[in-house]
Amino acid sequence: MPATVDLERLLRSADLRVTRPRLAVLAAVHALPHADTDTLIAAVRAESGDVSHQAVYDVLKALTGAGLVRRIQPADSVARYESRVGDNHHHVVCRSCGEIADVDCAVGEAPCLTATNDAGFVIDEAEVIYWGRCPRCTTAASDLQ
Amino acid sequence: MPATVDLERLLRSADLRVTRPRLAVLAAVHALPHADTDTLIAAVRAESGDVSHQAVYDVLKALTGAGLVRRIQPADSVARYESRVGDNHHHVVCRSCGEIADVDCAVGEAPCLTATNDAGFVIDEAEVIYWGRCPRCTTAASDLQ
DNA sequence: ACCTCTTCTTGAGTCAGTCAAGAAAAGACT
DNA sequence: AGTCTTTTCTTGACTGACTCAAGAAGAGGT
Known part of the structure; x- marks a missing residue:
């Protein structure tokens, strides 16, 4: 799993501001490949204290748009995310x-x-x-x- | 599009009872390939009078289970159905x-x-x-x- | 014609995800 | 450093596809 510095660099290279929730979400996606949103929210909160579910949804949307994470959604499954892009x-x-x-x-x-x-x-x-x-x-x- | 008799035969061959809602749903899936559930419900009601949305969901599940229709669900889309199986x-x-x-x-x-x-x-x-x-x-x- | 089992109706409920408005924080620019 | 502007985060209510449950209705066998 990449170090925080690397994650920061990733965010900056995608023209995204570096914030605590973003680092935490990015780290969680790297640590838990194919995790669903609920799992990611739990992981983020465990590492980084209170973060609203809305923030995680927004961050995931931003990261997906920037191409830093990939969203996958097989039929009959909730959305899942992975860092391998x-x-x-x-x-x-x-x-x-x-x-x-x-x-x-x-x-x-x-x-x-x-x-x-x-x-x-x-x-x-x-x-x-x-x-x-x-x-x-x-x-x-x-x-x- | 197959005639009603053919649809009846299709249902019987799959060991499914022949009912008005089932015939209507099966006909609608044949007539409207890749339609979502709402579209199918509207089509069924136009042809066959009042049918509850629950009945359409149940019928679609039964037809899918029997292999008479196929359910497809691309990411960010509601479930869609087609008769080509x-x-x-x-x-x-x-x-x-x-x-x-x-x-x-x-x-x-x-x-x-x-x-x-x-x-x-x-x-x-x-x-x-x-x-x-x-x-x-x-x-x-x-x-x- | 009856009986049994499956299917349909009705209505409430669930849950992932979204919307909206104000509060907070990041980065730019003196 | 201190302000300003823009983006992001929080809070809380909401949406909409889909499901559950219980009783009514209908299909098909005897």
């Missing part, structure tokens, strides 16, 4: 427990896949979500038999 | 207006993509969402310049 990787989601893991992009640069028939759309990104079962849930399911 | 096609979503179009799967059968590093997950489906701009929004954006 710019490498066009994908995710695998467990249908049973909702756990998310990173998957490297097999193809290369974004959009990484070209649609055969793009319906006239100008495509800039291909988001891939693999659905399946995590190791723990696979084991648990086969134990039942 | 079983062919593992994908979607392209307009970042500007949210319009959705179908994209045929370039690769083949589900899961259609194999992750290079699957983190131990057992993967059964790869869901691909292409992000970009629809023809109308592309034109509108270049007109501004």
